[in-house]
Amino acid sequence: MTAGRNRQVLLASRPQGEPTPENFRLVEAEVPEPGPGQMVLRTIYLSLDPYMRGRMNAGPSYAPPVEVGAVMEGGTVCEVVASNLPQYRQGDLVLAGTGWQEYAISDGEGVRKIDPAHGPISYALGVLGMPGLTAYTGLLNIGLPKPGETLVVAAASGAVGSVVGQVAKIKGCRVIGIAGGERKCRHVEEELGFDACLDHRQPDLHGRLSDACPEGIDIYFENVGGAVFEAVMPLLNDFARVPVCGLIAYYNASGLPEGPNRVPQVMQAILVKRLTLRGFIVWDFAEQYPDFVSDMGGWLREGRVRYREDITEGLENAPRELIGLLKGENFGKKIIRVGSDPTQ
Amino acid sequence: MTAGRNRQVLLASRPQGEPTPENFRLVEAEVPEPGPGQMVLRTIYLSLDPYMRGRMNAGPSYAPPVEVGAVMEGGTVCEVVASNLPQYRQGDLVLAGTGWQEYAISDGEGVRKIDPAHGPISYALGVLGMPGLTAYTGLLNIGLPKPGETLVVAAASGAVGSVVGQVAKIKGCRVIGIAGGERKCRHVEEELGFDACLDHRQPDLHGRLSDACPEGIDIYFENVGGAVFEAVMPLLNDFARVPVCGLIAYYNASGLPEGPNRVPQVMQAILVKRLTLRGFIVWDFAEQYPDFVSDMGGWLREGRVRYREDITEGLENAPRELIGLLKGENFGKKIIRVGSDPTQ
Incomplete structure (x- = not known):
C-alpha cells in the first residue's frame, strides 16, 4: 500500500x-x-x-x-x-x-x-509550533515585557519576529519591527499592528531606529545579529533584556568580520547599562507548551495575532x-x- | 576646633x-x-x-x-x-x-x-562593605551557584574576587582563581582555600584553565575581561552564568584592540550554549545589605571567610x-x- x-x-x-x-x-x-x-x-x-x-x-x-x-x-x-x-x-x-x-x-x-x-x-x-513557542517563551521568560516599554525585533514579518511583536503589543509594549523591503514593512505595520517597521535596506538604520525609539529600547529580541545588533546596542536602556534566539546574519559567514575587535565595547555596555543577554532555544522551555497553545490559540481566534x-x-x-x-x-x-x- | x-x-x-x-x-x-x-x-x-x-x-x-x-x-x-x-x-x-x-x-x-x-x-x-556586597549579590543573584558546579574568578586575591571564591566554596562549588604572580596564587590556595589558583603571567592560560576545569565552567564571575575572558569563553558549559561586575583590563584602553571583530563569536557562544551574561553594580541589590552583613559577619567570625x-x-x-x-x-x-x- x-x-x-x-x-x-x-x-x-x-x-x-x-x-x-x-x-x-x-x-x-x-x-x-x-x-x-x-x-x-x-x-x-x-x-x-x-x-x-x-x-x-x-x-x-x-x-x-x-x-x-x-x-x-x-x-x-x-x-x-x-x-x-x-x-x-x-x-x-x-x-x-x-x-x-x-x-x-x-x-x-x-x-x-x-x-x-x-x-x-x-x-x-509556525505560529502554533516551534517558531511560535520560541517567540512566546523567549519574550515572556527573558524579555519580561512591561507595559510602556519599547521592544525591537528584526525579521519582523517572519515566523518568530511577527509573533514576538504581536505578543509584546498584547503585553502593552511599544513595538518597532525591522524587515527587508517596503512591502514587508507595510505588512508589519498595517496587518500585524506594530507601531512602526523600518526597512533595513534603506540607509542610516541607527538614525531611523533612534527616531522611532525616543525613549530608548528596553527589549531587543535578537534573531539576526550583524548590522541590526550594532544599530540597536547604543539605544539600549539601563536594565534592557536581550533574548538571543538566532543570528541569521552570521550563519553564512565563513570567517570573522574585520576589526577592530568590538568585544570590549559590548562587554562595557553590558556592565555600564546592566544589560542581560541570554541565549535560549525553544526546548529550554518545552514545559510551557500547554500554556502557549492555550494563549496562542485564543489570540488567533480573537484576531489579536495574525499569521x-x-x-x-x-x-x-x-x-x-x-x-x-x-x-x-x-x-x-x-x-x-x-x-x-x-x-x- | x-x-x-x-x-x-x-x-x-x-x-x-x-x-x-x-x-x-x-x-x-x-x-x-x-x-x-x-x-x-x-x-x-x-x-x-x-x-x-x-x-x-x-x-x-x-x-x-x-x-x-x-x-x-x-x-x-x-x-x-x-x-x-x-x-x-x-x-x-x-x-x-x-x-x-x-x-x-x-x-x-x-x-x-x-x-x-x-x-x-x-x-x-571591603569585605563588610561595597566590594563584599558586590561579590555576595552578584554571585548569589546572577551566578546562582549550585553544589558541584565549577566557578572561575580572576583578581582572586582582591577585594571582590577573594569573597566571590570563598562564598562559592561555602555554597559547594569547585573554585578556580586567577591572579598575578606566584605569591598571590599561593595565598589564594593556602589561605583562602580555593581548589586552585592560576598565575595569568605564565603562558598558556587557556590550557592550564582547561586542565583545572575538567568538567567545564558553570559560573564565570567577570571582573577583568581581556585575556582571561578569552581563555574562559571556550570552557563555559551550557547554561553557564556570567555576572559582569568589572572589566579592569579595558579601563586604561584608549581604543579598541585589533581585529578580527569577535562579537559574532561571543554572540554565537551565548546562543549555542544558552549563556546568561548580565551586568550589575552593587547598588542594584542594595536592599540585600542586611542579609549580607548577617551572613558575612557570621562567616568572618567562624573563619570561613578570610580577608x-x-x-x-x-x-x-x-x-x-x-x-x-x-x-x-x-x-x-x-x-x-x-x-x-x-x-x-
Whole structure:
C-alpha cells in the first residue's frame, strides 16, 4: 500500500559561506515498510527555518550536525499511512521531524498528534509550533515585557519576529519591527499592528531606529545579529533584556568580520547599562507548551495575532527556498508543500 | 576646633590610557566649618577601587564622571569631628563617600554608622562593605551557584574576587582563581582555600584553565575581561552564568584592540550554549545589605571567610597606589590610611 518512490533531499556537501544548490542532492529511495512498533508517515508540509543552516556545518552546536549523505533534517506535518503502533491509526495527522523526504519510518518518538480544530494543520510548523513557542517563551521568560516599554525585533514579518511583536503589543509594549523591503514593512505595520517597521535596506538604520525609539529600547529580541545588533546596542536602556534566539546574519559567514575587535565595547555596555543577554532555544522551555497553545490559540481566534505563510510547492524546491530564506527572500513563514492533503 | 589644613587630591586632567601622577594634584584647603544640618568628617581610611578609573573619563557610565579640578571620589571611613545633625555626635565612626581628602562637609546623606563590633573599622570598605556586597549579590543573584558546579574568578586575591571564591566554596562549588604572580596564587590556595589558583603571567592560560576545569565552567564571575575572558569563553558549559561586575583590563584602553571583530563569536557562544551574561553594580541589590552583613559577619567570625588588606600610609600616595592597583600591584584590598585612629 505504501509501495512506490520516496523522494529525499540529502546533504551532498558542507557549504562554505552561502549554501548553493550543489550542497544538496535529490534522490529516490523505496518507500519504507513499517516493522513492529513502527509506522510510516507521508509528508504533507515541510518547515524551512534558519537554524537549518547551522545543521549543515560540522562544528558543535546545541544539536549534532546533519551527516554528509544523510537526509536533511526538518519539522514536518505528516499523515500516518500505515501503523503498527496502537496509539496511531491510518489517517492520523501528526507533527514530526521526518526531514526533507516524502515518506519516513517513525517509532512515535517526538511525534505529536495535530488537532485541526486549532487552525490550518500547517500552523503546527509556525505560529502554533516551534517558531511560535520560541517567540512566546523567549519574550515572556527573558524579555519580561512591561507595559510602556519599547521592544525591537528584526525579521519582523517572519515566523518568530511577527509573533514576538504581536505578543509584546498584547503585553502593552511599544513595538518597532525591522524587515527587508517596503512591502514587508507595510505588512508589519498595517496587518500585524506594530507601531512602526523600518526597512533595513534603506540607509542610516541607527538614525531611523533612534527616531522611532525616543525613549530608548528596553527589549531587543535578537534573531539576526550583524548590522541590526550594532544599530540597536547604543539605544539600549539601563536594565534592557536581550533574548538571543538566532543570528541569521552570521550563519553564512565563513570567517570573522574585520576589526577592530568590538568585544570590549559590548562587554562595557553590558556592565555600564546592566544589560542581560541570554541565549535560549525553544526546548529550554518545552514545559510551557500547554500554556502557549492555550494563549496562542485564543489570540488567533480573537484576531489579536495574525499569521502569514509563504508556501512553495514541491520538495525539489526546498534547497532553493532555504537559500532564499537565508537572504530574507521569504515573506512570512516558509513552508514547502511536499504532498497532497489527506484524502479522507 | 576643626581649624587647620585640609589636604585634598584633585583630578588635574583626564588620562589618556594609563593614568599618570600628572593627572592628579595635591592641594590644601581650609578645613570646613559645619553649617546648620551639616557635620564635618575627618577621614581615617580611603578605599581605592578599580571603578575609580572609569570616573576619571568624560564618557557616560552608571555614574557621572569626576569633573576636572574636583576632589577625586571614593569611599571612606571617617570620624565625626563636629556635628549640627541630631543623629550624629562627635566621635561617631561612619562609612561615607567623602573622597580623596582629609576633611569634608556632610549633610548625612549616604552616610552610615559603623559598628566596630563587626570587625576592624576598615572592613567597612571591603569585605563588610561595597566590594563584599558586590561579590555576595552578584554571585548569589546572577551566578546562582549550585553544589558541584565549577566557578572561575580572576583578581582572586582582591577585594571582590577573594569573597566571590570563598562564598562559592561555602555554597559547594569547585573554585578556580586567577591572579598575578606566584605569591598571590599561593595565598589564594593556602589561605583562602580555593581548589586552585592560576598565575595569568605564565603562558598558556587557556590550557592550564582547561586542565583545572575538567568538567567545564558553570559560573564565570567577570571582573577583568581581556585575556582571561578569552581563555574562559571556550570552557563555559551550557547554561553557564556570567555576572559582569568589572572589566579592569579595558579601563586604561584608549581604543579598541585589533581585529578580527569577535562579537559574532561571543554572540554565537551565548546562543549555542544558552549563556546568561548580565551586568550589575552593587547598588542594584542594595536592599540585600542586611542579609549580607548577617551572613558575612557570621562567616568572618567562624573563619570561613578570610580577608586581606593592603594598607598604605598617607593621602599623598593615593595617586601612585591607584595607578599600581590598575596594574594588579596591590595584594589584598587596597586602602589608604589618611588619618589617625579615633582618639577616644
